Amino acid sequence: MDQDQPPDHEAGEAVRAAAQAAGLAMQPHETRLLLKAGGGKPPATGEALRRALIELRRPSWRNRLVALAKRVEALPARPDDLDVAVAGIAEPEPREADLLAALRDAVLSRLGGYSTPKVALVAALENLPRGASGEPPLEAAGHCARLVAEAFGMAEPDAAAFARRATEAERLRREERRGAARAARETRAEEERRLRIWETSLVAADAVPGLLGCTREEAERWTRAGLVPVARRVEARRGGRSFREAEFDPAALEALRDEVPAWRKAEAGSRPAPAEAEAGTRRVSNAAVARIAGLDRYAAHFATARALNRRIIACLGPTNSGKTYYGLSRLAEAESGIALGPLRLLAHEYREALQARGVPTSLLTGEERFRVPGSRHTAATVEMCPFQNPVDLAVIDEVQMLADPERGPAWTAAIMGVPARQVILLGAPDAAPMLRRIAALCGDPLEEVHLERMGPLRAAPEAVPLSGIGRGDAVIAFSRREVFTLRAELQRRERNVAVVYGALGPTVRRAEARRFREGEAEVLVATDAIGMGLNIGPLRRVVFSALTKYDGKQDRPLTVQEIKQIGGRAGRFGGEHAEGVVAVLAGGGDPKEIARALKAAPEPPTDLRPPVAPDAEIIAAVAAEIGTESLFGTLRRIERAVLRRDDPNYRLGDLSTQLAIAAEVDGVRELTLMDRWSYALCPVDERDDGIARLADWAVEHALGTTVAPPRAGRLPPPDRAGQDTLQLAERVHRRLVAWRWMALRYPDTYRDVEGALEESHRLNEWIEAVLAASPSGRMRAVAGGAGAAGNQRKRREEGVRAAPARGSGGRPTSRTRPR
Incomplete structure (x- = not known):
């Protein structure tokens, strides 16, 4: 029955009569919706009508609860609490008091599911509504503590004492946080004043x-x-x-x-x-400060590498040309070595590949260290490159990342500083000119090996309708929202869909890739996170949802390298789909643009100077030279004066994230300059208040208290999860990444590593179960509408940020740095 057509008159009368007999008040539109849900037939009994009416009204009750919850200042309700509350309502016409009581019970049930009252209180305070000051009223901490005490069944004397301690602890934390923020503001002002005086003196x-x-x-x-x-x-x-x-000077x-x-x-x-x-x-x-930083003689900064007689081999080629196989095969034959890549996920894959060849291999990433006794090989993320221990061979993957403004300096440091007698660089041909520049700066001989793609790749002559997407296809979107819109549209067409996007942790990404690779899922919908190394198996076709992406500021055309890097995942030499096809969805752009990009010559970066950034030694030396303990002031001097903008050899990388964190933690005077520098390097998500949360952790660190790992608390069954809860789980997982990163550096403050690992595993399993489940109504209604053009318009209107090619799922503006 079409929703726009009036219901059958007799059926409508039957519904109204049944409602009157059951004492149920109904609106005319509810009659139409009930009949539509029942295929035009009225409910058979009054009780069936009552149950159907309750289900019909639950979404409106949830909307009412959203407004009501805002009036209750100390009720730490999450979106999933609202779902639980309305699911428990059994009356068709609940009062506001009934709705709020149900919500309170849902909150109590969730809080009681945490491991301890202290952990539950941390979660409760995290979920309190924020006032104009950015914090809930202080007395709300006491109210929250009372709720937690009730959830854990504390007796009145214990509950009162728990609430008093919680309020006092929160008061002290806020005083310390405000003091640190005030000190940070004063430090910033003083350092800016010093910088202006210095500049005036030049x-x-x-x-x-x-x-x-x-x-x-x-x-x-x-x-x-x-x-x-x-x-x-x-x-x-x-x-x-x-x-x-x-x-x-x-x-x-x-x-x-x-x-x-x-x-x-x-x-x-x-x-x-x-x-x-x-x-x-x-x-x-x-x-002079310029020498202290030494950024204009950056290659000399790596004494161990310069003492070796290094030889560099640049193995360059398009996707599916055998670069990784070449590099890992050489590495497996070496007596000792290291493999460096851009993602923790890739470090795991390098290790597994070497282990499969019988080579014991350790693992080193920003959040984990796994030492294999007796191993002489290591797989690591590029930021974790060890610069002191010489090895026979190093393999550095995805070297075209040198052009990335924020993470590029990590590749410069690794290529210039890895202490290996032979260095194999793997990447796209576009990177060749900058690699030649780096080799010349290091004084290392460079050999170039150029590989060709193994198997043909062609552009589809026509755009592909969404109905034409089938088994073996990967549809590429440029935001998480668009991924779920396309997923829902394909599932409506009875396609089984796996999804990959940057906000997913490595474990879940690999699980989704496995579902697609093994045929459990017919179609893969992904952001451009798949453009970098993830083993997704043979693809029949890569289909772009659009040939533009939102880069945090505006919609822009995809670059030739982006089309080649992502589209090149199609086809697999010797596999089921030997020929790869690259296409665009109908309405997403001109297919001829893809054909032109695939035939285009490599595009070298516009600036061939490798980007560089300071390390701990440089930070300490510059701070000593200018006479400051301020991390913000040190970074500002480096940014403004240390490396000339017209330096012929190097350019300064993007320090904006480190400066933003330094501006927050500089006031925590109990932490040393080097401690604050460690905090500034922590991977955080600015869209999730990551910097403010990191500053709170720094305050707790300075107070000598332990920092508990973030926890998500109770989660609904995967087949009933909505987008709000899925995003909550993803956010908590990203917070755990930052927490585990800090725990490796400060184990006495970030102690509960086992608890953090357990929570990470739980979230990974739950998220994967949600993605593998059929979507609920809420999941299907995520974005509404379909089609690439509509999604592009939504991104422009709503400011949705696209995921970058490196697979962070929200970067460059999210400032989430994989380690």
Whole structure:
């Protein structure tokens, strides 16, 4: 029966008569909806009508509860509590008091499911509504503690004492947090003031001869040679011409006056030996912040690597050209070695591949360390590259990530600093020019091996309708929301669908890939997270939902490299689908654009200078040089002055996340500068208040208390889970990643590692069960509407951020950094 058509008159009359007999008040639209749900037939009995009416009204009760819950300041209700509450209502016309009572019971039931009252209280406070100050009223902590005490069945004296302790602890935490925030603001203001004073004190090139006691020609010559450090370069105009003018730190120049005689002597006689020149340069640079950071001589920062006679092999080729097989085969033959990749998931896959070849291999990622006794091989994420222990061979994967503004410095550091006698670099051909630049800066010989794709890849001549998606296809979307919209549309067409997107943990991603690979799921719907290494098996076809993506600021066309990297996952040499096909959904763009991209030559980065970033040693040295304990001030000086914007060899990577964290934790004075730097490197999700949560952890760390791992609490059965609860589980899982990252560095503060692992495993299993289950009505109604054009419009209108190619599921703007 069509919803827009009036119900059969007799059937409608029968429903109204039954309702009147049962004493049920009904609205006209409810009659129509009941008949539609029953296929045009009225319920057989009054009791059946009553049950049907209750089910029909549950969504409206939930909406009412959302509004009612906001009036109760100290009720820490989550979206799944609302679902539980309305599911328990058995009367067709509940009062507001009945709805609130049901919600309170649902909250009590959930809180009672946590392991201890303390853990339950942490979860309750996390779920309290926030006021204008960003925090709930202090007395709400006491009310929450009372709820927790009730949930755990505490007697009145114990409940009152628990509430008093909770309120006092929350008061102390807030005082410390406010004090830390105030100190951080004062520190930022002072460091900005110091930076402005320093910048004001800088002098132009014509002041250098007077400060050094030399001629103008000597000053220019020594500046070009790098003996006289340039503090910064600023935009200037003269005679209608724009140029960058050098400015110098007078204090640094005064400290160099004693070096002038040695420089003149070196120029007058024979030039010093290279070792003497380097030593002289090092002494000179120690007087200036620029040397302390050493970012303009970054390769020299890795002493162990420079002491080795390294040889670099760049094995470059498109997707499905055998690069990984080449690298891991060579690594398995080496006496010792390390494999480095962009994702924890890939580190696990490298380890499994080596173990399968009979090579014992340890694992090293940001949140886990698994040592295999006697192993001489390690699989690791690129940020965890060890720089001190020499090995025979290193394999570094996905080297085109050098172009990434935030994570690129990790690849620069790994390529320049990995202490291996032979370094094999794997990646797309686009990376070749920058790899040549890095090899030259390191003084290492470079051999290039170019591989061709094993198996043809072609562009589909026509766009593909959604009804044409079938077994072996992967549909690529560019936001989590769009993934679930497409999933729901395909499931309506009776397709079994697996999904992969960046917010999923590695375990769940691999489980979903396995479902698709083994044929349990016919279709894969994924973000561009699949473009990097995940073993998804043979794909018949890669179908883009659209040829544009939202990059955090605007919709932009996909790059040639993105189309090649993701589309290249189609086809598998020697497999079921030898030929790969790349297509676009109907309404998502012009198929000819795909054909042009697949035929296009590699596109080198517009800036071939490798990005670099400071490490702990550089941070400590720069802070000592400028006389500050402020991490924010140190990073600001590095950002503004240490590496010139026009440096011919390097460019400074994106430090915005570290600066944002530093601005929050700098006021926690009990933590050392190096402690705060560790916090600044922690992978957090800014969209989930990750920086504020990290700052709270820092305060607890400073107070000497332990930081409990995040927990999700009670979760509904997977087949009844809605989007709200699924996203909650994903958020808690990401928080656990950050918690476990900190636990590796501060085990005395982040103690409950076993509890964190148990919660991670529980969430992984639950999320996978949800994704494998048939969608409920709530899951199907996630985004409404279908079609690539509509989804693109929704992303523009709602500001949904697309997942980046590295698979973070929300990055570059989410600032979630895999380790």
